[in-house]
Amino acid sequence: MALTIDETHDPVRTSWVGSANGHPDFPIQNLPLGIFSPAGGDPRPGVAIGDQILDLRAIAHLLPAILNGSLASPALNALLQHPAADRNALRQSLSCLLSERRYEAGLRAHLHDAGRCRLHLPARIGDYTDFYVGIHHATNIGMLLRPDTPLLPNYKWIPIGYHGRASSIRLSGDAVTRPTGQRRDPERPQPVFGPSTRLDFELELGVWVGEGNMPGQPIAIGEAGRHVAGLCLLNDWSARDFQAWEYQPLGPFLSKNFHTTISPWIVTAEALAPFRVAQAERPAGDPAPLPYLWDEADQASGAFAIDLEVTISTRLMRERDLAPQRLSLSDAGAMYWTAAQMIAHHTVNGCNLESGDLLGTGTLSTSSPLGLGSLMEITRAGQAPVELPGGEVRSFLADGDEIGFTGRARREGFVPIGFGPCRARIAGGADWTPGALSGASRADLLQKSS
Missing domain, CATH: 2.30.30.230 (Fumarylacetoacetase, N-terminal domain)
Structure with missing residues (x-):
């Protein structure tokens, strides 16, 4: 495009x-x-x-x-x-x-x-689809679960995705209530019920759909780019313990549908024009996408030069006036499939997208250990906890923890542009206030983001 x-x-x-x-x-x-x-x-x-x-x-x-x-x-x-x-x-x-x-x-x-x-929320979100196009994340998670075959055979042939829950998409600043559900501990023969003990973040971009398509009329790959209205930051919170128990055979359910945080502004496709870059070349030996997923112009400028950062601030850190600690420094170059390929695949069976629909890219991790987009990867499923200021450690998120994302599009010769805040705190105990952050209003968070 x-x-x-x-x-x-x-x-x-x-x-x-x-x-x-x-x-x-x-x-x-x-x-x-x-x-x-x-x-x-x-x-x-x-x-x-x-x-x-x-x-x-x-x-x-x-x-x-x-x-x-x-x-x-x-x-x-x-x-x-x-x-x-x-x-x-x-x-x-x-x-x-x-x-x-x-x-x-x-x-x-x-x-x-x-x-x-x-x-x-900038639009009425009729539908939300979460993709899985971050290849380094997919490989890292696969290595933890299936060391011999980290990527399943379909990964390099189709943009993998699942339909999420639009009603639980929330704006930056809204507190995340720790979800409750079933999990099965390895040492127990039966599942137990209770709050998630392995709550995690996922660093993603959100793709806002502009023009939709009629049912039964797929969007061709060469036209798919013009259906992208813009981007936002997206945190697809994940209860890893629930997910491990429920995801087979149909995929995530309660582990994902409780809360998704997005940044409040749509950074338009037009604003991002200077920051379009070539899609990374596929490694030697990877299959060529089928024709409905391949367009030379999309490969030449279908990716984005966007830096992404994740920080954490715990309750103790805030009490001691300690600055948030960086957990990850990633970028949008981690996408194995472009936004246009996501849209072309989404509609190839006749599915209709509508304006205001939201697509998540999936977690965007880099190949570097400094650019991992989830605690599941950073801590190797809890085996290597993160050390934080004040002597705290984290394998997964505790009540009172606040995760913040920032994103900036950068390219030499142009003024950098950003997305605004994508930040939320895990509610629990003294922090719990329905629909809001205790001790920090949404306006406060917006001011702090700059």
Whole structure:
């Protein structure tokens, strides 16, 4: 898919919104889309610019007329359904409005301090599919479970995935309730019931679907890229003890459907145009994908140059005012299949995707031990616990632990852009507050992310 690099990506372009210039996530070169409520207001579309949010509904008269009906909704589905050309026209307009001083006086009243706003899920998510395209993660997990055959025979032929639970996708800042279910300990003949003792994170990207397709009409690989509206960060929390007991023969169920955390902003495909890179070449001996999964243009620019980081902060660390500790430094180059290949495979049987559907990439680990995207890999299934500041160790997550993801697209010659926070704390005991983090509001977390 050919995406245009234009003046909106110009590294010398600045905004009259002062906090945008040099902002680690939201400079004017980004302009991600989301849904927010200003203080005392109802949900509406907005764009993040520095530490401010611009109300798109309030300035609809200044934006392309074809989009006006989409900007009245409290969700972005209708906007995402527009062709990429329409979304690009919106980007062009916003970049002009936020960079040229002549518009400042008219727009200032429609800017809101992000720290005083409430963010919402950016779209109504009708369906969620979690893929498994991180080949290093798949190999690492396979080595723990099946040392002789870490990758199953189908892995290099099809993008493996399963249908997840859309209703339990939550925004960054919402607490994770430790799930309860069945697990079978090796030394016991029967399963036991109780809270998960092997709660884990999974470092992923989320792929937002833009234009959908009609039932029975697959999306061709050469067209699949234009159905990607944008990306977010995604933490697919996993109860490893439940998963080991339940996943055969049909795959994950209670081990995955209790909570998935996403970052609040959709970083658009248009914003990511400068950060598209060639898909990594397949190792010698790997099978060539079947024709419906192969497109030369997608191989030339279907991957992303995005750095990904995972940190942990425990209750004790926060009490002692210790900084979060890095657990992983990974990148999006770990994807064995591209986003376009995921979409082409998802729809080849006639399945219809709809705007606002969300696809998870699966855990993105690198080949380096410093870039592992889950505690299952980092601790080798609990055999090598992580040492933390203050003398603590972790094999899996404890109540009060907070996991944070950050992601930044970087490429020489362009201004880096980020995704905002993807952070949540494990609720339990004194930390448990329904639907919120104890002692730290979502607005607090958003401010800390920058």
